[in-house]
Amino acid sequence: MKTINIAGVPEHFNLPWHLCVENGEFDSVGIDLQWTDVPEGTGKMCQMLRNGETDIAVILTEGIVKDINAGNPTKIVQVYVESPLIWGIHVDANSRYKSLSDLEKAKVAISRYGSGSQLMAYVNADNQGWKTDEIEFEVVNTIDGAVEALTSGKADYFMWERFMTKPLVDKGIFRKIADCPTPWPCFVIAVRNEFLEKNIGSIELILEIINNTTREFKDIPSIDRTLASKYHQKIEDIQEWLHLTKWSQKPLEEKMLNKIQNQLFDLKIIDKKGTFAELVKII
Structure with missing residues (x-):
């Protein structure tokens, strides 16, 4: 074996x-x-x-x-x-951010540098016509880390697979603003x-x-x-x-x-x- x-x-x-x-x-x-x-x-x-x-x-x-x-x-x-992969773009349920355009200058929670959550933040920013060299990141390691970061205000939004994140939306912890599929x-x-x-x-x-x-x-x-x-x-x-x-x-x-x-x-x-x-x- x-x-x-x-x-x-x-x-x-x-x-x-x-x-x-x-x-x-x-x-x-x-x-x-x-x-x-x-x-x-x-x-x-x-x-x-x-x-x-x-x-x-x-x-x-x-x-x-x-x-x-x-x-x-x-x-x-x-x-x-x-x-x-359909990435959901999520904010804290009580966040002041309501639409995708509100997130242009916001800080992104990512699992780690080089992760899909970071790379797709660049793809999404480019899709929206934002300046990709001005994005700020907060490393959170896991989805639990993202919950803590968005709840405490250390980061403003988090991109993760839409369906795996949906239970957090259903529980009223996150609110989904938009989707961003990989090309x-x-x-x-x-x-x-x-x-x-x-x-x-x-x-x-x-x-x-x-x-x-x-x-x-x-x-x-x-x-x-x-x-x-x-x-x-x-x-x-x-x-x-x-x-x-x-x-x-x-x-x-x-x-x-x-x-x-x-x-x-x-x-x-x-x-x-x-x-x-x-x-x-x-x-």
């Missing part, structure tokens, strides 16, 4: 992985896949890949593209979720170069197993109820999320990588663009 470490956010997107682990599908091919939940998100997972704390990460596309360009010795081996597929599967070079056969098996599950995931009986229960969501919200979410079983295409890098470069999030071979490994 070969032990392989994988990391991802504790969100509904990753339930297919947990089902495969629970059903013994990786065990059946001699792989002990050890999953680590990373509530801090993409910035933390980039650090884990760099430090060898995980072999694989299911990670936000823009975050890992940025970090590979910054020297992370990792490759993207596949798109995991093809549909955009690219939201999650990819990334593997450390050192591990990939020595274990390409194992990676092929892992991708085959997860792809078989994501192809049929929406057809699993009562999957909406399972998701709603596990992630503390309303059934109607999960049903909407399932309708909007499309998993992928395909590599990241060069045309899409170029689009992502061009936008990150234009926003000054990256200062150089890597080649397709530097960022992607087709398996």
Whole structure:
């Protein structure tokens, strides 16, 4: 049995992985896949890949593209979720901010530098025609940290996946002002170069197993109820999320990588663009 470490956010997107682990599908091919939940998100997972704390990460596309360009010795081996991530833009329920335009000079809570919550704050600002070099950030680590920061006034707004944040809106802790979808597929599967070079056969098996599950995931009986229960969501919200979410079983295409890098470069999030071979490994 070969032990392989994988990391991802504790969100509904990753339930297919947990089902495969629970059903013994990786065990059946001699792989002990050890999953680590990373509530801090993409910035933390980039650090884990760099430090060898995980072999694989299911990670936000823009975050890992940025970090590979910054020297992370990792490759993207596949798109995991093809549909955009819908980022909700949230303020404290009692905040004086009422509309998106009110947030132009406001301080953003982010999980950490290099995270999706930071990168999408730049994308949103650019969409609104705001000056992206004037954005102020408050690092909060997790969604619980964001609640504390917005409640205490240390930060003014917080961008996080809309459906995972909705329970806080329903409880009257946050108020959602707007949505900001990613202009690219939201999650990819990334593997450390050192591990990939020595274990390409194992990676092929892992991708085959997860792809078989994501192809049929929406057809699993009562999957909406399972998701709603596990992630503390309303059934109607999960049903909407399932309708909007499309998993992928395909590599990241060069045309899409170029689009992502061009936008990150234009926003000054990256200062150089890597080649397709530097960022992607087709398996």
